[in-house]
Amino acid sequence: MYALADSGLAETRLELEITESVFLADSQENLKTLERLKRLGVSIALDDFGVGYSSLSYLTAFPFNKVKIDKSFIDRIGRSETVAVLGSIVQLAKTLNLSIVAEGVETYEQVEKIRSLGIALGQGYFFSKPVPLGELLLQGLAESERQAVA
Numbered sequence: 001m002y003a004l005a006d007s008g009l010a011e012t013r014l015e016l017e018i019t020e021s022v023f024l025a026d027s028q029e030n031l032k033t034l035e036r037l038k039r040l041g042v043s044i045a046l047d048d049f050g051v052g053y054s055s056l057s058y059l060t061a062f063p064f065n066k067v068k069i070d071k072s073f074i075d076r077i078g079r080s081e082t083v084a085v086l087g088s089i090v091q092l093a094k095t096l097n098l099s100i101v102a103e104g105v106e107t108y109e110q111v112e113k114i115r116s117l118g119i120a121l122g123q124g125y126f127f128s129k130p131v132p133l134g135e136l137l138l139q140g141l142a143e144s145e146r147q148a149v150a
Helices: 002-007 027-040 055-061 071-075 080-095 108-116 133-149
Strands: 015-018 043-049 066-069 099-103 121-123
Touching: 015 027, 027 043, 043 099, 066 080, 071 080, 071 099, 080 099, 108 121
Parallel strands: 015 043, 043 066, 066 099, 099 121
Antiparallel strands: none
């Protein structure tokens, strides 16, 4: 939290992605830290959802805002069994008022399928390759300049 304060970044602009490995350590202390961060306005996402053995129990025990569905599901999205599991994940997340992100989206067909399931957010090479911060800032600056001229 000191690093966040020192950075000058608004708390509401930060999202932390948490994997199950966080729960294997001191889960009570981690829970307290995550709750403090959430009270500050930091968004907390459960990353790689669906591949761990205990993700479901943590959905209600920890203060998550979002679940990020693991790429392995998106890779198999053409299978009816995978679609059934994803439909259940979507329903569960909506019931718990959690945002949903599909990770590893690489094709238009995957985009169409996740949309049909009610998943509005995606992450992956279909949208963009990973971009270094400096390049991202330059892209944002160039876009701002284009908008100022228009």
